[in-house]
Amino acid sequence: MMNKFEKKICCIGAGYVGGPTMSVIASNCPELRVDVVDINKERIDAWNSDDYSKLPVFEPGLENIVRKCRDTNLFFSNKVEECISQADIIFISVNTPTKTNGLGAGFASDLKWIESSARQIAKYARNHTVVVEKSTLPVKTAETIKTILNSSLDIDPSSEEKKTFSIVSNPEFLAEGTAINDLQNPDRVLIGGEDDYSINLISDIYKKWIDPEKIITTNLWSSELSKLVSNAFLAQRISSINSISALCEATGANIMEVVGAIGTDTRIGKKFLMPGPGFGGSCFKKDILNLVYLCRYYGLNEVADYWEQVVKINYWQQKRISALVIKNLFGTLSNKKLTIYGFAFKANTNDTRESPSINISKYLLQEGSKLNFYDPKVNQKQIFNELDVNEEDGNVLVYEDPYKAVEGADAVLILTEWNEFKFFNWEAIYKVMRKPSWIFDSRISLDQNHLKKIGFKVWTLGTE
Numbered sequence: 001m002m003n004k005f006e007k008k009i010c011c012i013g014a015g016y017v018g019g020p021t022m023s024v025i026a027s028n029c030p031e032l033r034v035d036v037v038d039i040n041k042e043r044i045d046a047w048n049s050d051d052y053s054k055l056p057v058f059e060p061g062l063e064n065i066v067r068k069c070r071d072t073n074l075f076f077s078n079k080v081e082e083c084i085s086q087a088d089i090i091f092i093s094v095n096t097p098t099k100t101n102g103l104g105a106g107f108a109s110d111l112k113w114i115e116s117s118a119r120q121i122a123k124y125a126r127n128h129t130v131v132v133e134k135s136t137l138p139v140k141t142a143e144t145i146k147t148i149l150n151s152s153l154d155i156d157p158s159s160e161e162k163k164t165f166s167i168v169s170n171p172e173f174l175a176e177g178t179a180i181n182d183l184q185n186p187d188r189v190l191i192g193g194e195d196d197y198s199i200n201l202i203s204d205i206y207k208k209w210i211d212p213e214k215i216i217t218t219n220l221w222s223s224e225l226s227k228l229v230s231n232a233f234l235a236q237r238i239s240s241i242n243s244i245s246a247l248c249e250a251t252g253a254n255i256m257e258v259v260g261a262i263g264t265d266t267r268i269g270k271k272f273l274m275p276g277p278g279f280g281g282s283c284f285k286k287d288i289l290n291l292v293y294l295c296r297y298y299g300l301n302e303v304a305d306y307w308e309q310v311v312k313i314n315y316w317q318q319k320r321i322s323a324l325v326i327k328n329l330f331g332t333l334s335n336k337k338l339t340i341y342g343f344a345f346k347a348n349t350n351d352t353r354e355s356p357s358i359n360i361s362k363y364l365l366q367e368g369s370k371l372n373f374y375d376p377k378v379n380q381k382q383i384f385n386e387l388d389v390n391e392e393d394g395n396v397l398v399y400e401d402p403y404k405a406v407e408g409a410d411a412v413l414i415l416t417e418w419n420e421f422k423f424f425n426w427e428a429i430y431k432v433m434r435k436p437s438w439i440f441d442s443r444i445s446l447d448q449n450h451l452k453k454i455g456f457k458v459w460t461l462g463t464e
């Protein structure tokens with residue numbers, strides 16, 4: 001590597017956070033060399049693809065940045081050891097999913113990828129390295145990372161070279177679908193640390209494009225906890241409004257009128273009040289469950305139960321929407337074909353992790369329906385993987401043409417709020433569906449009156 005750069009950053013993990021975050025840093029800081037490394041070869045090949053539509057993460061604006069910076073000061077590779085050894089700053093941006101077995105299964109975060117990253121850093125880092133926790137982590141994880149890093153100092157006492165480390169927590173608050181804008185214009189950047197040198201080093205990177213007043217510094221533990229709490233509060237608003245959507249359906253109130261009425265109260269605010277089929281994405285559920293686990297660990301059972309309810313309401317909303325579809329289709333789905341528009345967990349992303357479409361589709365399949373899917377950014381492989389089905393099953397078909405996907409269908413379910421659905425030719429769709437033709441709009445994104453005029457039977461979330 002040439003030495004024309006002031007400092008070298010290595011980011012371990014080229015996923016939905018590592019890729020976009022490092023692209024934005026590289027684009028704002030041409031004096032830094034940014035290496036994004038991953039053990040997943042396929043993912044790295046996709047980041048290096050000549051065809052930019054094949055980048056592994058779809059985010060509006062990302063492609064332009066990668067075009068500008070890749071192979072200039074932004075590099076994607078599998079050279080984990082080499083890049084660690086050359087880095088002044090290492091961001092850990094690996095996955096931290098919920099543990100599926102063992103102690104804390106179903107609640108605690110699985111930190112095995114964090115641990116292996118820390119061990120690699122301990123082994124290959126040289127001189128002084130600032131290690132930045134970018135992944136979302138349980139409070140006190142920095143303690144574990146520190147222990148692993150410091151143990152490496154004893155490995156080779158004969159070595160001339162003195163390794164030193166400091167740890168900084170810098171959680172990421174981007175939302176998928178708007179990641180580039182969120183990174184470019186964040187509400188705040190949070191940096192938790194123990195020594196001024198490291199805190200300033202990381203602050204100085206962000207100051208290249210962010211107002212210093214938006215950079216908040218705290219101790220390590222406040223920073224780690226704030227990320228979990230932030231996601232818990234956001235998810236709580238979604239579960240709160242979704243619980244009220246059911247009450248609106250029962251009483252004749254209209255959820256969007258209620259949202260308008262309460263959101264204008266500046267104490268409540270307008271944002272994150274959109275009702276829907278429940279939150280998805282890789283973070284909300286796992287981070288709340290992790291918070292619940294931590295509360296129980298510290299003996300705060302009432303606090304744990306309080307937050308766990310946010311996740312329970314989320315499942316309930318998905319189950320209740322599925323039950324409602326079945327009820328309206330005469331109580332049975334056997335031999336019925338349903339079309340699902342939207343599989344991503346929200347619009348403008350190709351991420352399907354924890355998408356509400358997964359549970360809703362599974363419930364409908366269990367009832368014997370055949371499902372046709374159309375999503376503008378999610379392909380057949382991903383849908384089959386998430387639903388654990390294959391081509392031989394024959395009950396799940398994925399279409400690239402939304403109009404083909406509705407032929408002979410009894411119902412269309414809108415499960416992702418992709419804008420293009422609003423502009424579909426709904427008259428043409430009505431013509432090719434079986435009658436009565438239903439639309440279940442869980443995203444409140446279509447014009448109910450227009451659809452009814454065409455002849456559809458329409459259910460819209462949160463209305464009678």
Ligand SMILES: NC(=O)c1ccc[n+]([C@@H]2O[C@H](COP(=O)([O-])OP(=O)(O)OC[C@H]3O[C@@H](n4cnc5c(N)ncnc54)[C@H](O)[C@@H]3O)[C@@H](O)[C@H]2O)c1
Nearest residue numbers: 013014015016017038039040093094095096113135136172
């Ligand atoms: N996705 C989001 O919207 C979001 C937002 C904020 C924070 N976060 C947090 O950021 C972290 C990463 O999330 P993500 O969505 O980018 O995950 P991801 O699964 O998309 O990416 C993680 C990547 O890390 C790689 N990896 C794992 N162990 C490795 C190792 N030892 N060496 C090299 N590479 C390794 C994996 O191969 C994978 O490509 C998580 O802790 C998550 O909670 C995510």
